Amino acid sequence: MKKIVFFAAALLAIAGCQKNEILENVSEQKLITHTFTVDSEDAQVKSFFDPSSESVKLDKKESIAVAWAPVDATTGEWKINGFVEAKREGNTFTYSHDQVETAKAYNYYFVMPYRGTSNISKNSTGKSVYVKLDPIQHPTATSFDPLQDYVLGQSVLNVTGGQTSLSSSDLKLKRLFALVRVTLRDGENVFNGDKLKSVSIGFPWTSQDNKDKKNNLVSLVYLKYEGEFATSGPSGYADVYNSDKGKYNDTQVSPTVTAEYAEGLPAVSTENGNTYTVWYVTLPVEKAQGTTLTVTAQSATKKVTRKISLPKEMKLTEGIINDIAINITGDRYIAENLVDENDYWSIYNAGQDIVAGGITINKSKYPEGKLLSGDQVTKTNLEKGGLIFVDGDFTATGHLKLANGSIMIGRKKDVQTQITISAGNSIYLDKGNIVLKNLNITNAEGTANRLFVASGDSGTKTSDYAIIEDCTITARKNVFGFASATPAYVIKSVSFDNCIIKMAGTDGNYSVMNINKYDTEKEKSTLYSSIEQLAIKNCVIYAEKTYSNATSAISRRHLMDLGNGFKANTGYDIPLDNAAVIITGNTLYNINTNGNVIARAYYVGSAEISGNIVYIDVSELGTAFAKTYMFGLYNNNGGNNGTYNIKSNYSYVYHADDKVDISQANAWTYSQSGYSPTYSTSSNKNQYGTEQNKPFSLTDMSKGYFPVNTANTNGVTGASYETKPWVK
Numbered sequence: 001m002k003k004i005v006f007f008a009a010a011l012l013a014i015a016g017c018q019k020n021e022i023l024e025n026v027s028e029q030k031l032i033t034h035t036f037t038v039d040s041e042d043a044q045v046k047s048f049f050d051p052s053s054e055s056v057k058l059d060k061k062e063s064i065a066v067a068w069a070p071v072d073a074t075t076g077e078w079k080i081n082g083f084v085e086a087k088r089e090g091n092t093f094t095y096s097h098d099q100v101e102t103a104k105a106y107n108y109y110f111v112m113p114y115r116g117t118s119n120i121s122k123n124s125t126g127k128s129v130y131v132k133l134d135p136i137q138h139p140t141a142t143s144f145d146p147l148q149d150y151v152l153g154q155s156v157l158n159v160t161g162g163q164t165s166l167s168s169s170d171l172k173l174k175r176l177f178a179l180v181r182v183t184l185r186d187g188e189n190v191f192n193g194d195k196l197k198s199v200s201i202g203f204p205w206t207s208q209d210n211k212d213k214k215n216n217l218v219s220l221v222y223l224k225y226e227g228e229f230a231t232s233g234p235s236g237y238a239d240v241y242n243s244d245k246g247k248y249n250d251t252q253v254s255p256t257v258t259a260e261y262a263e264g265l266p267a268v269s270t271e272n273g274n275t276y277t278v279w280y281v282t283l284p285v286e287k288a289q290g291t292t293l294t295v296t297a298q299s300a301t302k303k304v305t306r307k308i309s310l311p312k313e314m315k316l317t318e319g320i321i322n323d324i325a326i327n328i329t330g331d332r333y334i335a336e337n338l339v340d341e342n343d344y345w346s347i348y349n350a351g352q353d354i355v356a357g358g359i360t361i362n363k364s365k366y367p368e369g370k371l372l373s374g375d376q377v378t379k380t381n382l383e384k385g386g387l388i389f390v391d392g393d394f395t396a397t398g399h400l401k402l403a404n405g406s407i408m409i410g411r412k413k414d415v416q417t418q419i420t421i422s423a424g425n426s427i428y429l430d431k432g433n434i435v436l437k438n439l440n441i442t443n444a445e446g447t448a449n450r451l452f453v454a455s456g457d458s459g460t461k462t463s464d465y466a467i468i469e470d471c472t473i474t475a476r477k478n479v480f481g482f483a484s485a486t487p488a489y490v491i492k493s494v495s496f497d498n499c500i501i502k503m504a505g506t507d508g509n510y511s512v513m514n515i516n517k518y519d520t521e522k523e524k525s526t527l528y529s530s531i532e533q534l535a536i537k538n539c540v541i542y543a544e545k546t547y548s549n550a551t552s553a554i555s556r557r558h559l560m561d562l563g564n565g566f567k568a569n570t571g572y573d574i575p576l577d578n579a580a581v582i583i584t585g586n587t588l589y590n591i592n593t594n595g596n597v598i599a600r601a602y603y604v605g606s607a608e609i610s611g612n613i614v615y616i617d618v619s620e621l622g623t624a625f626a627k628t629y630m631f632g633l634y635n636n637n638g639g640n641n642g643t644y645n646i647k648s649n650y651s652y653v654y655h656a657d658d659k660v661d662i663s664q665a666n667a668w669t670y671s672q673s674g675y676s677p678t679y680s681t682s683s684n685k686n687q688y689g690t691e692q693n694k695p696f697s698l699t700d701m702s703k704g705y706f707p708v709n710t711a712n713t714n715g716v717t718g719a720s721y722e723t724k725p726w727v728k
Contacts, residue, residue, distance in 0.1 A: 032106065033096040063087055064153075065114035066095050067122065067129050070103035071158060078107050079126035085114040105160045109225050110153030113146065123222060128235065133177060133218040135254035139279040141265055148281035150176045152233055155225040176221070176233055178316040180280040181323050184297060186304075187273050188329035194299040195264025199278045201324075202256025202294050203287060217282040219253040237283075256294075257282055264300075284318040297328050298338065300350040306333040342413045342725070344438065345371050345389045354409065356437045357467035357495050361387065361407060371411070382408065385432070390439070395420040396427075403431040410438035414725045416472055422446065426453045429491065434466045438726075442474035444504045450481040450514065454491045465493040472704070472726065474502045478514040495535040495582075498723050500704040503543045503557050503591070511558035512536060515576075534560060534604075535582035540704050540719045542589035546618055556593040559583060562601035578605040581631075585611040587718035589706050592616045595626030597671055602634050606642035613708055613718035614651035615695050618665055625665040632671035646670060646681045650716040652695050653688040662688045685714040703727050 064086035069078040086095035097106075109129055111120055119132045137145040152174055184199060202217065220238035224231075238252035259265075259278050267274035276297070287293075289312050296305045306328055316322045329335070340346040344354055348369055354361040363369065366387040372378075373391040382388065382396075385404025391411040400421060402408070410417040419439055421427060423446025443451045451473065454466065466480075473479060479501060480494065496512065503510055513534055536559055543557055560583070562576060581604050591598065591614065599609065609631055618625065630646055646668055653665040668684030687694070695718075697709040705727055708718045721728060 030099045031096045032099050033094065035092055035094045063112075063114040064093065064095075065111045065120050066097075067109040067111075068097045069107040069109070069126070070100040071105040071107060073102055073104035080109070080122040080129070081126075083114075083120060083122075105158040108156045108159065110155070111223070112151045112153070113149070115147055119147075128222055128224055130220055130222045131176075132220050132252075133281065133283065135218045135256060136258050136260055137280060138262070139259050141261075141277065142279075144179055144279035144281050145259075148177070149179075150281075152176050152223065154229045154232070174229075174233070175319040176223075178282050178284045178318050179321045180282050180316060181321050182278040182280070182295075183323070183325045184276040184278055184295070185270075185273055185325070185327045186267070186275070186329050187327045188333075189273060190304055190329050190333075190335050191267070191274065191297070191299050191302060193267045193269070193274050194301070195266050196261060196276055197264060197298050197300060198258055198260045199265070199276070199297045200256050200258035200295070201280070202254075203285075203291055205255050215285055215287075216253050216255045217257045217280075217285060219283060221283070282316055285314075285316050287314040289313050295326055295328055301337065301339050301352060303336040303338050304328050304333055305336075306330060343411060344409050344413065345391070345411050348389065354437075356407075356409075356435045356469045357465065357497060359433075359435060359465070359467065361409075361435070366407070373411075377417075382406075390417045390419075393418040393420070395422060396425065397422050399425045399428050401428040401430045402434055402436075405432040405434075407435040408437070408439065409435075410440075413438060413470075414728075416440040416726045418442070421448070421451065424448050426450050428453050428455045429466050430455060431463070433463050436468045436471060438470045440472040440726075443476050444474045444502075446476055448476065450478045451475040452480040454480075454482045454494075462490045462492060464491075465495070466491045467495055467497070468499060469495070469497045470724070470726075471499045472502075473499055474504050475510070477505050477508065477510045479503070479510075479512045481511075481514040490531060492531060493533040493535075494531075495533070495537065496539055497535070498538045498720075500540045500724065500727060501542070502704060503541065505555070507555055509556040509558065509561070511561040512541060513560045513562070514558075515562045531576055531579040533580045533582065534562070535580075536560070536584075536586060537582060538585045538719050538723065540587045540589070540706060540724075541591055542587075542701075542704050542706070543591060544701060546590050546592045546616055546621055556596055557591040558593060558596075558598055558600065559586075559588075559591070560599040560601065562604065576601060576604050580605055581607040581609075583607075583609045583612060585717070585719060586613070587706055587708065588612065588614040589704075590616055592618065592621075592666070593628050594618075594621065594665070595628065597629040597632035599630065600632040600634065600671075604633070604642070607631055607644040607646075610645060610647045610649060611716060611718070612649045613695055613713055613716055614649070614666055615654070615706070616651075616666060617654045618662060619654070619656040625662055627664045627669075628666045629671040630668050633677070634672070642677060644670070644677055644679045646679065646684065648683040648716060650685050650695065650713040650718075651687070652713075653686075654690065654694070655688075656690065658690045683714075685716075 066084050066086050067080045068082065068084065069080045071078045081100070082097070084095045084097050086093045111129060111131060114120070119134070120129065122129055131150050133148060133150070137148050139145045182199070182201060221234050222236040223233060224235040226232070257280050259280060265276050265278070267276055287310060289310055291310045291314070293308045293310055294305065295308065296303065306326070308326070339350045339352060347354055348361070348363055351363050369387040369389065371389045371391060372381055377390055377392040377394045379396055379398070379400060382394070383401055383403065385402070385406045387407045389409050389411050396419070400419070417439055419441045421441070421443040425446070426443065426448045427441070429452060441451065452468070494513065501512060513536070541559065560581065581599065581601065583599055630649070631644065649668045651666045651668060653662045655662045665688060667686055669681060670679055695708055695713050696706045699706050705721070707721050710717055
């Protein structure tokens with residue numbers, strides 16, 4: 001190592017400095033204080049080691065540990081009394097310690113940096129200093145962890161209390177440990193350029209026979225200062241094997257060292273693939289050819305491990321940069337997925353995207369996401385808004401009012417959290433955009449007319465969307481509706497996607513989407529925005545049977561009932577002029593209107609109705625059946641001449657009695673009045689008969705499980721169950 005000039009009684013390694021000074025004792029305070037000053041410094045920081053440099057440089061933030069030992073005036077014996085920190089302010093370092101009345105002089109021992117007594121201390125005899133090299137280190141992308149970069153200074157002995165100057169011509173310092181730079185290449189692009197959270201390298205534990213040898217990468221290291229400075233430094237290492245506990249001493253020594261990156265280590269793109277540069281400070285170990293080196297790298301979502309038999313002897317030498325190049329995805333690597341793909345909370349914390357209705361939800365866009373579990377799942381907490389992951393069932397007393405841009409996601413995909421709305425109450429989609437995903441929501445009991453209600457106040461005129469996705473829904477009456485009492489609030493886009501919806505009521509006419517008319521000019525004038533889209537996609541919508549009242553009047557189940565009860569020629573109805581109706585890829589089981597329309601409106605801008613499957617058992621509904629229409633428009637005032645597609649759908653109607661004519665029970669056609677837009681009704685198929693459950697290979701009414709046998713449905717697939725893990 002280069003000889004470096006020290007300034008007075010301290011470890012300071014700056015080439016070219018000119019001045020040193022030690023101030024007088026402060027005897028009145030019973031303290032000894034020493035100060036040393038740096039006149040000039042190279043700008044390069046100490047923690048970036050340059051092997052071509054003439055010195056170890058400071059970054060003006062360093063501190064120095066000083067072990068001080070009073071020398072007895074009578075016996076000449078000494079023992080380390082303690083450690084103090086030489087703190088820096090500007091170009092001046094200062095340290096102080098207690099004055100000992102019986103001391104004729106003081107010995108000083110120096111180690112940089114100062115890390116407190118947890119990582120630097122004295123041995124039991126007080127004759128030696130030890131430092132702890134950590135198995136978990138925190139380097140940067142371009143340098144090693146400066147807190148691990150221990151530098152030893154030559155001791156300064158027999159400094160008398162009144163001494164004001166020292167000769168520093170023969171003071172020296174040296175780095176104690178090896179600097180290791182690993183260039184990690186991802187040859188197979190497993191990490192896809194993602195930032196790494198941690199990288200570790202390690203060897204097998206050394207045997208008990210080698211317990212005192214420096215064969216592990218990090219350890220507790222004992223230092224000696226006696227004799228020539230060239231021989232000062234490590235004098236011993238913590239035992240590998242703790243005989244008292246009968247196990248390896250993994251609290252003091254480790255064969256593995258790990259670099260952790262709180263913000264992630266970015267990849268550098270090269271012609272040979274993405275690379276990462278990882279820095280460590282380790283013991284100067286020697287490993288024989290054939291020794292197994294284990295390398296493990298982790299991003300937020302992936303963990304890759306590779307074991308390599310060293311092709312030749314490896315020597316990690318102190319005081320220099322030791323370069324190692326490794327292809328982490330080379331021969332026989334193992335890649336693991338760190339994310340629990342069944343756990344949305346895990347996916348979120350891994351920084352991955354969760355998508356609902358085309359909206360991307362991730363930690364970057366929503367950094368304040370919260371997990372509610374157990375007794376944290378309360379009405380108060382759910383109504384606070386923001387991004388919430390729910391892991392615990394909940395019953396709401398009173399209305400559950402979701403506002404402030406609520407995003408509520410059930411934690412586990414295959415076991416949905418249940419939200420029960422008590423009798424007579426609803427979920428109010430109150431203010432701001434709303435997303436409900438992966439929840440089991442029910443108001444099967446009670447008298448509430450709607451499970452979900454679009455209901456803002458005077459302070460909120462409109463929101464962009466309400467998305468209900470991947471949910472199990474049981475509704476006593478209508479599933480969703482706009483509250484006619486608050487017509488000022490309009491949600492531009494409402495969608496049900498990939499849901500299983502049970503229409504549990506047994507009386508009255510109920511819809512998945514129900515929008516009442518507005519009766520007065522005043523109400524019409526308060527509308528600030530028109531509805532843009534109403535969508536039901538990839539949903540299973542079912543009832544246990546096609547219900548009838550005692551009077552034999554049919555209890556109808558609509559998908560959409562938009563503007564029902566409109567008063568002819570008044571023109572004061574819901575603003576649906578440009579709304580797009582989308583009903584695609586659904587399975588309808590026992591959803592029947594008998595003589596009415598499954599999706600009806602007084603006007604909408606366009607409609608896409610395709611890929612749906614309808615099965616109806618009409619055995620209990622008598623012997624006469626009027627035609628059921630799929631879609632209908634009833635605007636006597638005229639309307640937009642949009643595009644209305646009813647394509648590639650399949651229906652099957654069953655009756656136990658083959659003598660009953662059910663040929664008109666369901667038809668993929670339309671009904672209209674008022675104006676004549678263009679319809680397209682190609683590739684639809686209607687079947688009827690006495691063969692039970694023909695479109696399905698099996699059923700489970702309790703879960704809404706009706707997987708389609710496409711061989712019998714003209715190739716129409718209906719709703720997918722592959723996207724519904726909770727129901728399988």
